[in-house]
Amino acid sequence: MGGDYGPSYTVPAVVQALLHFPELNIQLVGRESDINAELDAQTSILPRSIDRDALLSRLTIHHCDHVIANDAKPSAALRNSRGSSMRETIDLVARGEADAAVSGGNTGALMALSKHGIKMLPGIERPxxxxxxxxxxxxxxxxxxxxxxxxxxxxxxxxxxxxxxxxxxxxxxxxxxxxxxxxxxxxxxxxxxxxxxxxxxxxxxxxxxxxxxxxxxxxxxxxxxxxxxxxxxxxxxxxxxxxxxxxxxxxxxxxxxxxxxxxxxxxxxxxxxxxxxxxxxxxYNGASLLGLRSIVIKSHGSADKTAIINAIGEAVHEVKRQIPQRxxxxxxxxxxxxx
Amino acid sequence: MGGDYGPSYTVPAVVQALLHFPELNIQLVGRESDINAELDAQTSILPRSIDRDALLSRLTIHHCDHVIANDAKPSAALRNSRGSSMRETIDLVARGEADAAVSGGNTGALMALSKHGIKMLPGIERPxxxxxxxxxxxxxxxxxxxxxxxxxxxxxxxxxxxxxxxxxxxxxxxxxxxxxxxxxxxxxxxxxxxxxxxxxxxxxxxxxxxxxxxxxxxxxxxxxxxxxxxxxxxxxxxxxxxxxxxxxxxxxxxxxxxxxxxxxxxxxxxxxxxxxxxxxxxxYNGASLLGLRSIVIKSHGSADKTAIINAIGEAVHEVKRQIPQRxxxxxxxxxxxxx
Incomplete structure (x- = not known):
């Protein structure tokens, strides 16, 4: 839901990222109807050579109504985060159900939620x-x-x-x-x-x-x-x-x-x-929040489709190289x- | 003597500045022989229509042997400043014998000498x-x-x-x-x-x-x-x-x-x-040290002739508009x- 353009940019980028990284599975967290509308539009224009069902099998949608505003203060975002797409995303990573989170949302809120939900590496105080x-x-x-x-x-x-x-x-x-x-x-x-x-x-x-x-x-x-x-x-x-x-x-x-x-x-x-x-x-796109026990990537609010794919690529790279462990x-x- | 190229850049710039600002008088502080050599070279190529003697009558040379090094620490520069071209320049301004100082030398030393020699405006602690x-x-x-x-x-x-x-x-x-x-x-x-x-x-x-x-x-x-x-x-x-x-x-x-x-x-x-x-x-060239009782302009170390003329022009402007008073x-x- 994040970034200046929400699912109209993130969903096309996600479809391209799935095509680009064959080992990648993506969980999309946000308003299901918005995501599905974009997804239908995107998959309908895929070349016939691509197996649409195989592609979609690597994509899961987690419905969330609530979205943290771009101008919300981190402390307020933290207090009112329950049920928000950002909080759910971080929780998926915290529970080990995702290897990395990518968000184009409010940076301060992402940092506060990550620190709170994922915890820091021993010896590091702040991401x-x-x-x-x-x-x-x-x-x-x-x-x-x-x-x-x-x-x-x-x-x-x-x-x-x-x-x-x-x-x-x-x-x-x-x-x-x-x-x-x-x-x-x-x-x-x-x-x-x-x-x-x-x-x-x-x-x-x-x-x-x-x-x-x-x-x-x-x-x-x-x-x-x-x-x-x-x-x-x-x-x-x-x-x-x-x-x-x-x-x-x-x-x-x-x-x-x-x-x-x-x-x-x-x-x-x-x-x-x-x-x-x-x-x-x-x-370049995809700033990493370093010092957490898991991987969280912040995508530029104004990122276009290519830039969002780059941010997802950074997440893939960091998972492969186990950056938190390094x-x-x-x-x-x-x-x-x-x- | 300051800047990366010393008198070989400052002297030609000064001659051009005298031509450009008819109300301007310049006092050059530094090694007289170096300055004179450059001055002879510059004035010999002036067009015949320009009155060389009138121009030179607006220029005074104050000989100084000592030059503050570009890498000198401000505190050391302050201690060993006696007889240096930068110190003499600041002293000319402090005594009211010049309306403004322009230097391409060591910024930290220029600030320390200015603060020490010229003093701050009431209510301002540091330039x-x-x-x-x-x-x-x-x-x-x-x-x-x-x-x-x-x-x-x-x-x-x-x-x-x-x-x-x-x-x-x-x-x-x-x-x-x-x-x-x-x-x-x-x-x-x-x-x-x-x-x-x-x-x-x-x-x-x-x-x-x-x-x-x-x-x-x-x-x-x-x-x-x-x-x-x-x-x-x-x-x-x-x-x-x-x-x-x-x-x-x-x-x-x-x-x-x-x-x-x-x-x-x-x-x-x-x-x-x-x-x-x-x-x-x-x-642009000519950074001002604001907050002093008089005008001190710092010219970029790497300034070329035009840039040095700009720094002198900034000094002229600040004298005319009485910036310290403003x-x-x-x-x-x-x-x-x-x-």
Whole structure:
């Protein structure tokens, strides 16, 4: 039910995801009539070569009337969550009836419900929101926290680094380079929280800590994982999206504003537009809530069908690589190193 | 002596600024031999129609051997500043022998020396660094603080709002819209510092406070002045510069990577490139240190000649509009409103 467009976007994405990931089973939680109407429309246009019944056998619908509003406060959402699609989704994961939850709904509510229903990994206090951004080379860089924790201490930042490193390692198949986002590269820069976290990371052999990184270096492939508090991370991500969208929209206006230019731009600069679009931070979708005992993926509210499929894909990947277990292992290694 | 290129960039910019602003007198502080060598080279290529002696009569050189290093810590720079070009420049302003200082040197040192030598306006505790960014419409938006103050309380944020509003009003000739940078638009978002500052701004009639603004809205002309702590502001500005530079460089590679494309791009998309370049946050130069009794402008270390002229132009503008006095007036108005 989540996201700006509800089932009219999620249901088509789910049908495509079932086609794309043959091992995937999906449980859709929400208003059954809305879901079924979209599902009928989607399955009726499937090519005849596809076995409609086999596809639908991998899909279950859990009816829920109640939907948590996008502007509900997390505390209120938590209190009034009973019977809501988000709460039921989290409960399915908490009971082990689903391996991962994907939601396009209210981020704060999703975090509160996840923390309450699924519980945290031992040693982690609060979930962190992490997402990948495209860089200069085309490689992703993981940024966390993106807004789940605005006041953090050095312990929490340190946990973010361990969790981000564990996640990125499963994507990159190498020990990722971890950096702290700061306003300068020198050791004297930043507040006490950052400086004290930097000192601890320097003394942690299992983390490949490379030091401080500044805002303009995020996309230059210097680091694979960038750690900061949720305020800085949210500002950083949204500012990037804002300026990238603005530049790309202006470019499109110029390219496509005149028929001849449009024709020439399509022929000559198609690869340019494609490469530039690939730099837009919102092309990736599927932010993970790290630190929980199970997998919860937040899809962008404004995500389109492809973006929702990406978020489902991230969930599939994290289930296969058992990310919560990897994070647990990472925490244990760090604890053993310390003693 | 400051900036990445020293007198080889500052001296040509100064000669152009003298031509551009007929009412301007400039005092150059630094190594006389280096300055004179550049000055000879610059004046020898001036058109014959320009009165070289008249131009040079508006230029004075103060010799200084010592230059504060770019990587010097502010505290160390302050201790060892005697006889340095930056210290002498600030002292000229402090003694009233110059109306404004412009420096491309070490930002932290410039702030420490300015605060120590020039003193703060009554009611302001620390200088804030502010700069304009280009927006969607082409109008600038002022963002502060850009890194001078990383741990701020609600009082300091509130002072930033008053100072930023006073500065923008002198540029826009209207009461500017002031917003606080936050991770959501709802009143419940952000930490206690931001929320308490928001409440005070709502009760301040002389400030046109419009509420919270998110990272992706900075360039959408919703606000004229955006206020945040120096950590968020620095990350926000540098991230914007990073992604804008990356996209524009990729675009140039595509446009100019092939002779035919280059020719076509020049003919068809010259206006596009120009407009996109104008969106790059680092096109403006000349960040002001607000809250001092006199005017101090920080020029980007990597500023080119045009950018340095812009920084000098900002100094000229601020002298003409008596920005420190305007800020003082703004503070007084707010104090009177409160009683």
């Amino acid at each position: 962190a929101l992490v997402s990948a951004l495209p860089t200069q080379s085309g490689q992703p860089v993981w940024l966390l926290d993106l807004g789940a924790n605005i006041d953090v201490d050095s312990d929490t930042l340190y946990q973010f680094a361990i969790m981000g490193s564990a996640l990125a390692e499963q994507h990159l198949a190498k020990v990722p380079k971890v950096a702290l986002l700061n306003i300068g590269a020198e050791a004297s820069k930043g507040n006490d929280t950052i400086k004290s976290c930097a000192m601890r990371l320097e003394q942690t052999p299992s983390i490949n800590y490379i030091g401080f990184i500044e805002g303009h270096e995020i996309l230059l492939d210097k680091a694979d994982v960038i750690v900061c508090d949720g305020f800085a991370g949210n500002i950083c991500l949204k500012t990037s999206e804002g300026i990238a969208n603005l530049i790309l929209n202006k470019l499109k206006q110029h390219f496509f504003g005149h028929p001849v230019k449009k024709w020439l731009a399509r022929i000559l600069f198609a690869s340019a537009l494609k490469e530039l679009k690939a730099l837009n931070p919102d092309q 994070i647990s292992d990472g925490l244990e290694t760090v604890l053993l190193e310390r003693h | 804030a660094l502010v700069s304009a960014l280009p927006t969607q419409s082409g109008q600038p938006v002022w963002l502060l603080d850009l890194g001078a103050n990383i741990d701020v309380d609600s009082d300091t944020l509130y002072q930033f709002a008053i100072m930023g509003s006073a500065l923008a009003e002198q540029h826009l000739a209207k009461v500017p819209k002031v917003a606080l940078l936050n991770i959501g638009a709802e009143a419940s978002k952000g930490n206690d510092t931001i929320k308490s500052c928001a409440m005070r701004l709502e009760q301040t009639p002389s400030i046109n406070y419009i509420g919270f603004i998110e990272g992706h809205e900075i360039l959408l002309d919703k606000a004229d002045v955006i206020v945040c702590d120096g950590f968020a502001g620095n990350i926000c500005l540098k991230t914007s510069e990073g992604i804008a530079n990356l996209i524009l460089n990729k675009l140039k590679q595509h446009f100019f990577g092939h002779p035919v494309k280059k020719w076509l791009a020049r003919i068809l998309f010259a206006s596009a490139l120009k407009e996109l370049k104008a969106l790059n946050p680092d096109q 800020i003082s007036d703004g503070l007084e108005t707010v104090l009177l409103e409160r009683h």
